[in-house]
Amino acid sequence: MTTPAIETILTEDRRYPPSEGFAAQANAQPAIYDEDFETFWEREGRERISWFEPFTQLYEWKPPYAKWFLGGKTNVAYNCVDRHVEAGLGDKVAFHWEGEPVDERREITFADLQRETTKLANALKALGVRKGTAVGIYMGMVPETPIAMLACARIGAPHTVVFGGFSADSLSDRLRDMECEVLITQDEAWRRGTTVPLKRTADEAVAASPSVKSVVVLRRTGNEVPMQDGRDHWWDDIAMDKTACPCEPMDAEDLLYLLYTSGTTAKPKGIVHTTAGYLTGVATTHHYIFDVKPDSVYWCAADVGWVTGHSYIVYGPLANGTTGVLYEGTPDFPDKDRWWEIVERYKVDILYTAPTAIRAHMKWGTEHAEKHDLSSLRLLGSVGEPINPEAWEWYRRHIGGGRTPVVDTWWQTETGMILITPLPGVTTTKPGSATKPFPGVDAAVYDEQGNEVGPGSGGYLVLRRPWPAMLRGIHKADDRYRETYWSKYDDVYFAGDGARIDRDGDFWLLGRVDDVMNVSGHRISTIEVESALVDHPSVAEAAVCGRTDAQTGQAIVAYVTLKGSEEASVEKLEELRNHVARKIGPIAKPANIVFTPELPKTRSGKIMRRLLRDVAEERTLGDTTTLADPAVVEEIRDRAASEKTEE
Ligand code: PRX
Numbered sequence: 001m002t003t004p005a006i007e008t009i010l011t012e013d014r015r016y017p018p019s020e021g022f023a024a025q026a027n028a029q030p031a032i033y034d035e036d037f038e039t040f041w042e043r044e045g046r047e048r049i050s051w052f053e054p055f056t057q058l059y060e061w062k063p064p065y066a067k068w069f070l071g072g073k074t075n076v077a078y079n080c081v082d083r084h085v086e087a088g089l090g091d092k093v094a095f096h097w098e099g100e101p102v103d104e105r106r107e108i109t110f111a112d113l114q115r116e117t118t119k120l121a122n123a124l125k126a127l128g129v130r131k132g133t134a135v136g137i138y139m140g141m142v143p144e145t146p147i148a149m150l151a152c153a154r155i156g157a158p159h160t161v162v163f164g165g166f167s168a169d170s171l172s173d174r175l176r177d178m179e180c181e182v183l184i185t186q187d188e189a190w191r192r193g194t195t196v197p198l199k200r201t202a203d204e205a206v207a208a209s210p211s212v213k214s215v216v217v218l219r220r221t222g223n224e225v226p227m228q229d230g231r232d233h234w235w236d237d238i239a240m241d242k243t244a245c246p247c248e249p250m251d252a253e254d255l256l257y258l259l260y261t262s263g264t265t266a267k268p269k270g271i272v273h274t275t276a277g278y279l280t281g282v283a284t285t286h287h288y289i290f291d292v293k294p295d296s297v298y299w300c301a302a303d304v305g306w307v308t309g310h311s312y313i314v315y316g317p318l319a320n321g322t323t324g325v326l327y328e329g330t331p332d333f334p335d336k337d338r339w340w341e342i343v344e345r346y347k348v349d350i351l352y353t354a355p356t357a358i359r360a361h362m363k364w365g366t367e368h369a370e371k372h373d374l375s376s377l378r379l380l381g382s383v384g385e386p387i388n389p390e391a392w393e394w395y396r397r398h399i400g401g402g403r404t405p406v407v408d409t410w411w412q413t414e415t416g417m418i419l420i421t422p423l424p425g426v427t428t429t430k431p432g433s434a435t436k437p438f439p440g441v442d443a444a445v446y447d448e449q450g451n452e453v454g455p456g457s458g459g460y461l462v463l464r465r466p467w468p469a470m471l472r473g474i475h476k477a478d479d480r481y482r483e484t485y486w487s488k489y490d491d492v493y494f495a496g497d498g499a500r501i502d503r504d505g506d507f508w509l510l511g512r513v514d515d516v517m518n519v520s521g522h523r524i525s526t527i528e529v530e531s532a533l534v535d536h537p538s539v540a541e542a543a544v545c546g547r548t549d550a551q552t553g554q555a556i557v558a559y560v561t562l563k564g565s566e567e568a569s570v571e572k573l574e575e576l577r578n579h580v581a582r583k584i585g586p587i588a589k590p591a592n593i594v595f596t597p598e599l600p601k602t603r604s605g606k607i608m609r610r611l612l613r614d615v616a617e618e619r620t621l622g623d624t625t626t627l628a629d630p631a632v633v634e635e636i637r638d639r640a641a642s643e644k645t646e647e
Contacts, residue, residue, distance in 0.1 A: 014389070016396075017428040022378075022405060026425025028288040033426075037440035041468060044284040045069050049079050049276065049319060052249045059277075059466060063491040064482055065473065066466035067253050068277030075247035076256055076279050077117060077154035080318035082247060084110045093323045096297070096346045097143045100190040100329030108143045110321070113150065115242065116143075120151035120216075122241040127182055127214045127233075131156030131248055132255075136180040136212070138171055138202050140164045140189030141328040144218050144235065145304045146314045148184045149257075156248035158255040160270070163305030164189055164196065166585040168204035170268075174260050175209035177270055177475060183209075184235075186218040187225045192333045199225040206231075252276035258475050259307055261413040262525040263484060264515045270475030271413050273310075279319055281417035281469025285438060286316030289407055290350050291379055291424050299325035300352040300381075301339070306522070307413040308383055311469075312352060316417075331357060337368035344372040351399070352381035352409075354521040356552055358391045363551065366398045374399060379424055381407045384521025385553045386509045392431035410434040410509050412495065413523075414485070416469030419443065420507050433506045441467055443507065445499050450489045453500075458510060461499040462492045515609070517546035517554045522587050524556070526609070529590065532583035533558060536576055538566040543599050543607045544590070547616035555591035557616040559599055559636060568595035592616075594640045600624075600632045615640050 018026070032040075042058050045068075055072030084092065090111030097106040108116075129135060135157050139145045145161070152159040160178050162171050175183065185202040188195040199217055203226060206212045217227065218235040227234075253274045260268040292298055298317055302308035317324050325346055331339050339361075343351065361369070380400050382392070387408050396406045405424035411417060419441045420434040427435050437443040442465040445453050453459040470493075474481040488494040498510035512518060515526040526544040533542035541561040546554035560576065562568060573593050581589045600608045603626065614621050615637050624630050 014393075014431055015428050016405070016430070018405060018425045019403070023425040026423070027291050028423040028426050030426050032288070032423065032439050035439060037442075037465065040440045041068075041280070045072075045276070045280045045468070048283045048287070049074060049279055050083050055252060055276070059468075061466050064486040064493075066277075066470055067472075068466075068468045069252040069280070072252040072276050073249045074252065074276050074279070075153065075156075075250050076275055076315065076319075077150045078247035079279060079283075080150060080153075080315060081110060081113045081117060084321045085114050087321075089321055090114070092321065094318060095143055095146070095324050095326045097326045098328065098342055100193075100333060102334060106143060113147065113318075116147045116239075117150040117154055118245045119239040119242055120147060120235070121154045121245040122243060123216070123233075123235075123238040124151060124157065124182065125155060125245070126238065126241075127216075129155060129157045129182055133157045133182070134178045134180045135159045136171070136175045136178070136183040137161040138164060138183060138185045138198060138205075139218065139304075140186065140196070140198065140220070141304060141326060142186065142218065142220060143326060144186070146318070146326075149304075149310075149314055150318075153256060154245060154247050156250050156254065158257055160258045160260065161305050161310065162260070163303060163585070164198055165305075165587055167582055168201045168208075169583055170585055171201065171205035172208040173268065174270070175205060175212055177260070178258050179211040180209070181211055182214045182216065183212050184216045184218070186220040188221040188223055190221065190328060192330055195221050195223065197225075203228075250275045253472070257310065259310060259413055261307075262516060262523045262528055263480070264525055264527060266525070266527050266531040268528075269477065269480065269484075272472040272475055273416055273469070274472050277468035277470070278416050279315060281467060282311040282316035283319035285418045285421075286312060286322070287320055288423055289409060289418055289421050289438070290352065290381065292317070292320055292322050292350065294321070296322055296350055297325065297346050297348045297376070298322050298350040298352075299327075299343070299346075299348045301327065301331075301357065302352070302354070302383075307416070308352075311417060331360065332364070335368070336361075336364045337371050340369045340372035340374060343374050343377065347376035349376050349378040350381070351377060351379075352383065354384035355382055355387040355391050356385065356520040358382065358387070358395045359551055361399075362391060362394050369398055374401060377401065377404055379407065380404050381409055383409045383411070383418075385518045386511055387432060389431035405429065406431075408432075408434045410497075410507070414471040415463075415467070416471065417467070419463065419467065420509075430506060433502070433508050435506045437507075441465070445501050445507075446489060446492070450492075455501055455503040455505075458498055458500045460488070460513060461495045461497045461507075461509070462489060463495065464492050517556060519546070519554050519556060519587060520552040524584075524588050528584060529556060529558065529580060529588055532580045532588065533560060533576060535583060536579045538562050538572065539576070540564075541599055543609060543612055545609055545613045545616055547613070549591070556588065557592045557594065557612075558590040559594050559596050559612055561596055561599060592640075594636060596632075596636045596639055598629070598632045598635075600636065601628050602626045603628045612636070
């Protein structure tokens with residue numbers, strides 16, 4: 001597991017201690033690490049969120065299932081919206097929304113959020129949605145997406161948000177698995193000046209999702225889209241009733257949402273997140289890690305469709321009454337300085353993004369950031385994949401003016417909240433290290449046998465104690481939940497990531513150790529892409545793996561054996577790439593496809609992915625002695641070299 005790159009970083013060991021000025025004003029002070037974890041979460045649970053009925057027990061741990069804040073009753077939308085309005089903050093901006101078209105902007109206050117979530121909640125009720133009715137949300141980065149999520153939370157209807165870049169098949173898989181009765185979508189979304197046909201894709205998905213009875217459609221671009229009588233309703237036509245819609249009292253452990261994520265099989269897993277533990281976890285981490293102040297303008301540049309958007313665009317920041325920025329478009333539209341223009345316009349003080357975006361900005365050059373006044377920035381964050389030290393340094397220097405702390409935050413869809421991270425003002429950071437477990441989090445690195453490994457050695461990242469925002473299971477898949485996270489070690493959570501701890505106790509994340517790839521911070525399973533490929537009539541067999549990519553972290557490489565009569569060609573290659581995009585979504589398109597008459601297999605017929613990874617990385621081949629036909633890899637290697645095509 002040891003990689004040479006990490007060795008080099010460790011010997012260099014660049015350190016950035018917090019500045020005195022930042023430390024003095026920071027929300028997190030050093031004593032936070034001394035607190036006993038039960039005292040810490042007991043206090044955060046009581047004070048950070050508001051309760052209709054207080055909890056009577058902090059947590060219950062019956063491995064592998066945890067419950068938090070037992071006996072408590074609360075409502076997430078009440079915490080994110082109503083209580084701020086009641087406290088006199090109705091006029092405070094909740095979101096500065098910036099449309100992709102340069103002249104479209106809106107300010108959404110907490111009072112606006114209350115009014116709009118009430119209207120939509122009343123409309124959903126009129127469509128028959130009750131506490132427990134599942135609702136799908138398939139939208140872009142418009143204010144109505146958080147509004148839809150909060151409207152669901154208001155009435156106790158669990159939601160699943162499906163990223164707007166996913167295909168009809170991916171959407172219907174999720175709608176069917178959760179048995180959604182309503183889907184909320186929009187006519188189209190903007191992307192780089194062109195439109196993305198969300199409603200049309202939704203129609204295709206709904207046709208294959210018998211549970212969906214009603215579709216609510218937001219007008220965004222205003223272009224014509226088909227509407228089915230009786231089933232489809234324009235948002236504006238039905239969200240009219242402003243009558244107060246009380247926030248449903250929810251049990252601490254009631255379902256808040258499912259978010260589907262790729263695992264090591266073709267079927268995405270519906271990760272279960274519940275009410276009070278999740279909200280406490282995301283609000284607490286948001287407060288301390290991002291050092292959010294009452295007048296902060298905080299921008300998390302993720303998409304709401306991923307967990308980062310759920311926890312750190314919507315639920316954490318709104319629970320803390322924070323003003324956020326919501327941007328609809330891409331970083332380079334219409335120009336490569338769009339982000340920096342936004343930072344300057346709204347005087348953003350906290351920016352949270354992914355290494356892949358940072359590397360794109362690095363590639364485009366510093367001149368775009370230099371055109372703008374970024375002096376409002378106080379803190380920068382990174383998430384989604386290991387950040388290479390060069391990108392970390394570039395981010396701090398060229399975006400943070402060489403003065404801002406950078407927090408590299410490790411977490412997952414399953415963890416719900418950030419678990420390994422610096423605390424700005426307390427932690428001495430090192431470029432490339434996510435540093436220390438958040439207070440109360442017990443993280444460690446284990447070897448194959450379950451022994452804790454000491455400083456310097458690589459191993460598997462584990463979590464040995466429950467935390468409030470942890471997943472409560474996989475929807476309708478108890479076996480898979482136990483098998484994926486809890487079977488490698490007894491009663492210890494296996495994250496699927498490699499890690500090592502240095503002599504200062506700082507964690508260095510080393511990437512996935514399973515068949516999951518991380519492309520531009522998006523999790524994609526090799527098997528999902530393989531299934532999409534073999535679904536194509538020309539394909540006999542396919543094997544997929546990730547290879548290192550300077551820009552996207554990893555890129556997808558597919559090895560494909562075509563059926564007997566089929567000819568390999570550039571056209572076929574494009575056809576297959578597009579087929580994967582259609583089956584899963586454009587994020588899953590392979591960067592390379594290598595056509596090969598055979599795949600390397602063991603004598604028992606198992607594809608040897610390890611060898612394919614070696615070929616993809618242009619490494620010396622590992623052990624080939626178990627191969628049925630050793631000549632196959634050589635042939636693939638030659639083909640890979642000659643057929644390599646890049647996006
Ligand atoms: O491999 C780790 C990587 O992203 C995975 C989780 O992906 P997902 O559930 O899509 O959530 C992404 C946003 C939280 C992890 O298993 N990962 C996430 N953050 C980091 C990271 N790897 C290294 N450093 C990070 N800061």
